Amino acid sequence: MAAKRQLHLGAFMRPVSLHTGAWRYPGAYPDANFNFSHLKRFAQTLERAKFDAFFMADHLAVLNMPIDSLKRSHTVTSFDPLTLLPALAAVTERIGLVATASTTFDQPYHIARKFASLDHISGGRAGWNLVTTSNPDAALNFGLEDHMEHGERYRRAREFFDVVTGLWDSWADDAFIRDVDSGIYFDPDKLHVLNHKGDYLSVRGPLNIARPIQGWPVIVQAGASDAGRQIAAETAEAVFTAQSTLAAGQKFYADVKGRMEKIGRNPDHMKILPAAMVLVADSVQEAQDKRARLDSLVHYDSGLASLSIALGHDASKFDPDGPLPEIPESNASKTSRQNVIDLARKTNMTVRQLAQRLGGYSGLAFVGTPRTIADEMQEWLEQRGSDGFTVNFPYLPAGLDDFVEKVVPELQRRGIFRTEYRGATLRDHLGLPRPENQFFRSDAKPATHAAGSRS
Amino acid sequence: MAAKRQLHLGAFMRPVSLHTGAWRYPGAYPDANFNFSHLKRFAQTLERAKFDAFFMADHLAVLNMPIDSLKRSHTVTSFDPLTLLPALAAVTERIGLVATASTTFDQPYHIARKFASLDHISGGRAGWNLVTTSNPDAALNFGLEDHMEHGERYRRAREFFDVVTGLWDSWADDAFIRDVDSGIYFDPDKLHVLNHKGDYLSVRGPLNIARPIQGWPVIVQAGASDAGRQIAAETAEAVFTAQSTLAAGQKFYADVKGRMEKIGRNPDHMKILPAAMVLVADSVQEAQDKRARLDSLVHYDSGLASLSIALGHDASKFDPDGPLPEIPESNASKTSRQNVIDLARKTNMTVRQLAQRLGGYSGLAFVGTPRTIADEMQEWLEQRGSDGFTVNFPYLPAGLDDFVEKVVPELQRRGIFRTEYRGATLRDHLGLPRPENQFFRSDAKPATHAAGSRS
Ligand SMILES: Cc1cc2nc3c(=O)[nH]c(=O)nc-3n(C[C@H](O)[C@H](O)[C@H](O)COP(=O)(O)O)c2cc1C
Ligand SMILES: Cc1cc2nc3c(=O)[nH]c(=O)nc-3n(C[C@H](O)[C@H](O)[C@H](O)COP(=O)(O)O)c2cc1C
Numbered sequence: 001m002a003a004k005r006q007l008h009l010g011a012f013m014r015p016v017s018l019h020t021g022a023w024r025y026p027g028a029y030p031d032a033n034f035n036f037s038h039l040k041r042f043a044q045t046l047e048r049a050k051f052d053a054f055f056m057a058d059h060l061a062v063l064n065m066p067i068d069s070l071k072r073s074h075t076v077t078s079f080d081p082l083t084l085l086p087a088l089a090a091v092t093e094r095i096g097l098v099a100t101a102s103t104t105f106d107q108p109y110h111i112a113r114k115f116a117s118l119d120h121i122s123g124g125r126a127g128w129n130l131v132t133t134s135n136p137d138a139a140l141n142f143g144l145e146d147h148m149e150h151g152e153r154y155r156r157a158r159e160f161f162d163v164v165t166g167l168w169d170s171w172a173d174d175a176f177i178r179d180v181d182s183g184i185y186f187d188p189d190k191l192h193v194l195n196h197k198g199d200y201l202s203v204r205g206p207l208n209i210a211r212p213i214q215g216w217p218v219i220v221q222a223g224a225s226d227a228g229r230q231i232a233a234e235t236a237e238a239v240f241t242a243q244s245t246l247a248a249g250q251k252f253y254a255d256v257k258g259r260m261e262k263i264g265r266n267p268d269h270m271k272i273l274p275a276a277m278v279l280v281a282d283s284v285q286e287a288q289d290k291r292a293r294l295d296s297l298v299h300y301d302s303g304l305a306s307l308s309i310a311l312g313h314d315a316s317k318f319d320p321d322g323p324l325p326e327i328p329e330s331n332a333s334k335t336s337r338q339n340v341i342d343l344a345r346k347t348n349m350t351v352r353q354l355a356q357r358l359g360g361y362s363g364l365a366f367v368g369t370p371r372t373i374a375d376e377m378q379e380w381l382e383q384r385g386s387d388g389f390t391v392n393f394p395y396l397p398a399g400l401d402d403f404v405e406k407v408v409p410e411l412q413r414r415g416i417f418r419t420e421y422r423g424a425t426l427r428d429h430l431g432l433p434r435p436e437n438q439f440f441r442s443d444a445k446p447a448t449h450a451a452g453s454r455s
Numbered sequence: 456m457a458a459k460r461q462l463h464l465g466a467f468m469r470p471v472s473l474h475t476g477a478w479r480y481p482g483a484y485p486d487a488n489f490n491f492s493h494l495k496r497f498a499q500t501l502e503r504a505k506f507d508a509f510f511m512a513d514h515l516a517v518l519n520m521p522i523d524s525l526k527r528s529h530t531v532t533s534f535d536p537l538t539l540l541p542a543l544a545a546v547t548e549r550i551g552l553v554a555t556a557s558t559t560f561d562q563p564y565h566i567a568r569k570f571a572s573l574d575h576i577s578g579g580r581a582g583w584n585l586v587t588t589s590n591p592d593a594a595l596n597f598g599l600e601d602h603m604e605h606g607e608r609y610r611r612a613r614e615f616f617d618v619v620t621g622l623w624d625s626w627a628d629d630a631f632i633r634d635v636d637s638g639i640y641f642d643p644d645k646l647h648v649l650n651h652k653g654d655y656l657s658v659r660g661p662l663n664i665a666r667p668i669q670g671w672p673v674i675v676q677a678g679a680s681d682a683g684r685q686i687a688a689e690t691a692e693a694v695f696t697a698q699s700t701l702a703a704g705q706k707f708y709a710d711v712k713g714r715m716e717k718i719g720r721n722p723d724h725m726k727i728l729p730a731a732m733v734l735v736a737d738s739v740q741e742a743q744d745k746r747a748r749l750d751s752l753v754h755y756d757s758g759l760a761s762l763s764i765a766l767g768h769d770a771s772k773f774d775p776d777g778p779l780p781e782i783p784e785s786n787a788s789k790t791s792r793q794n795v796i797d798l799a800r801k802t803n804m805t806v807r808q809l810a811q812r813l814g815g816y817s818g819l820a821f822v823g824t825p826r827t828i829a830d831e832m833q834e835w836l837e838q839r840g841s842d843g844f845t846v847n848f849p850y851l852p853a854g855l856d857d858f859v860e861k862v863v864p865e866l867q868r869r870g871i872f873r874t875e876y877r878g879a880t881l882r883d884h885l886g887l888p889r890p891e892n893q894f895f896r897s898d899a900k901p902a903t904h905a906a907g908s909r910s
Contacts (some may be wrong), residue, residue, distance in 0.1 A: 071641055077666065080572040120534065121542050140658075184527060
């Protein structure tokens, strides 16, 4: 019997809950995003549950929302991912550690070196979520008046990737001899000077750190646009996405893996992991009640703003406690408008409840019992909507603990999620090959790995 | 009786030994610079000995030396300090953690955020060694043809400091209310938007992390030039320096503290900590023998290059095993030339031994018994040559363990070094005040702290 397709699970940990009401939920730690001892406990719990990775999103500015919503948001402060993850590396042993870092507002020498350092310190557990930065306000914190144009951001990102991976390959894997007798520390023939001069970047090299344990830390991408999908197909080994139905997930999955095949990459060398909020309880009703309670903690004004945007229509005149009235046509996205109308009709939610849902978290959510949740996850996996999920928890610690205690054993029982880590590195967990050094190829084996098949 | 002046001790841990022969010394770990488990053990040992701080120097390029020397150097690779120190923060509790970061090749938003994150994660133990970067090759790794001009580097550094400290003060210490009932996470009146536009930098802010636990991480400086001393006097709270005699130390100490007084800063609010190698043994002879053995591990060619530079004369024609011949006058620095000649006459070292000394480590060194070393340290302290030292160890682990087991207890016995940490933060260890927030002054107490007295 062929082995079952295996689910890969990342945990979305910045913010620790994407739901804006989470910090007010009974039993939550209001400062959890920003308290190392809580984050340590969460990482250790996720490791006990054999998660593939702990993932930190990142923003290089305070979120660009009106101050009246911002002042209610628990996401306003958090740790720099590349500072938090080394600390978590020291208190965990196996779980992967994926940090987001921007190609628009950083320098490839810094990025190559920091991820290489994290990879060495963690014993091969680092991953880089390569983003071009979504929040345009970041530009103002880095000496620019405006965000770099979208296409240009991605062209710079592509070159940035080449430079970073070139720097990681500065030293052959066996460059450091450390021969105490002869006094030779490294073999100069195993040092490559990059001498990169391109459209956006010029970087001499070599990097002042040995090649990462994983060869290269795992490359992650989260772009949604055509350019974003294309760079993912060319470079990424894991992809975060925000598809809220299985049909949309399947379309995205087929598109990105198709792009990989077109350029000769093996589609198995990328794991696609949509973001999903999972709320588990002992009955479906209890889970739905918890979600309703969580939504009720979102301030109505913040919710109204989200609802009005989705409808393309000012919702502040509606009766908060009545049903959603007929909405006239508008210029807004027809899909988001129709999604809200469908949700209202299906659930009989009031205007207030709809607003709070949209202001809280409105992406893909699995809300139910261990069995219904495992059914949905398995369906996505088997129907090629995804290779797993980037799970976010509705509130913490309880929502995370519930997932670990209830959903993970059910997935394990079905044989679609590991009961033990098989390897030591994030590449091992994700089933990804270790890239060969592009400047020092071993003659013994042909270059069939992800890196080689790209060039 | 007035309390005795107290010694402050930092440990110079990148490279773990400055001595280029260290990795070959019997019992040494050849990969110690680059092995997290060793660095963790060293940090924990230093903490048991109640060191003020663990210090990581930094370079943004491979050291600029000829490949024939470089290939013998154990310093060629090492961790990025801002990646290593968070990992060490997670496995220590009290010791300060000082990372070097460059104002020439980084962005103030990144630096402010990373040090703030480290300060929160470590519970107030972060320090920033603000450098303009000494290795000119770094420029080539950051898209530049040449190193920025010295004066300009320091002007940018001064503005960079203002921006970073301004960003740290983005939030009042009590900005985060986290009121679960009302749903208000922070008080918008306690948020300051920096809106900095200067000659070198323009940064809007606010920083997306709460004010550091220490208010500001401790500011450290290591500049030696006039501009370097001046920025230290204006901004620094600890200073690393490389003075190799007590007389030179006293002159530097008086100069920098005098500059502080001239601009109205309290000279006690800066600790001057010269770098010193300490090699301790049970007799002076044994200590000297160990040093000779260590020096003998330096490759003669690397040593010759250093000796020739110091003498301003090609030393490769000399008999390696004979005494230093008469050296004709030259254009080289008269001081360094005379220092070598004096050393040769005083010690009867051969040309080979002199070369190996200079190629190994030729700065300030205390080599002797616990008593002679404590005598020298105490003399520097009492004669105002320094407020303590940045100790480097000749070889590790033995040299570090010997210092901790033999020298530290002698210093404690004399009442000039702590037997327990008194406070929790690096500021506490160094006896430095916590800077008040420049945008949110508490009316209760006047602004007499370091930060306030500068403005
Ligand atoms: C799960 C997930 C996580 C993301 N994390 C980040 C992030 O940490 N920082 C960021 O700037 N953008 C992040 N993004 C946004 C993407 O990088 C990207 O900007 C967005 O999907 C729009 O795509 P495009 O840039 O290709 O137009 C994330 C997206 C998803 C789906
Ligand atoms: C103990 C000590 C540590 C230093 N650490 C660094 C360092 O990590 N990185 C760096 O670029 N320079 C370092 N320096 C060099 C100084 O930053 C400075 O460049 C040098 O002392 C020359 O002074 P100037 O820049 O004022 O001319 C250090 C100097 C000393 C004495």
